[in-house]
Amino acid sequence: MYKIMYIKTGHIFELPAEEAKDLKEKFPDEYKIVEKNGKKFRDIIKKKLSNDTDSIYSKVVDEE
Numbered sequence: 162m163y164k165i166m167y168i169k170t171g172h173i174f175e176l177p178a179e180e181a182k183d184l185k186e187k188f189p190d191e192y193k194i195v196e197k198n199g200k201k202f203r204d205i206i207k208k209k210l211s212n213d214t215d216s217i218y219s220k221v222v223d224e225e
Contacts, residue, residue, distance in 0.1 A: 164196040168206075 163181035166173045194204040
């Protein structure tokens, strides 16, 4: 069993491993794995870079 947290509301759900993995694959920015089989787990969430066209960053750096 996995404990998975919905980041937007902070609610924690206990789900079977398959369902938790499916949610994490489909919505990686919305869910965070808190525990795997009763052991604490550090799930790393990548931060999104905003694509602000008016910023200096977008004018200086070429993104591929």
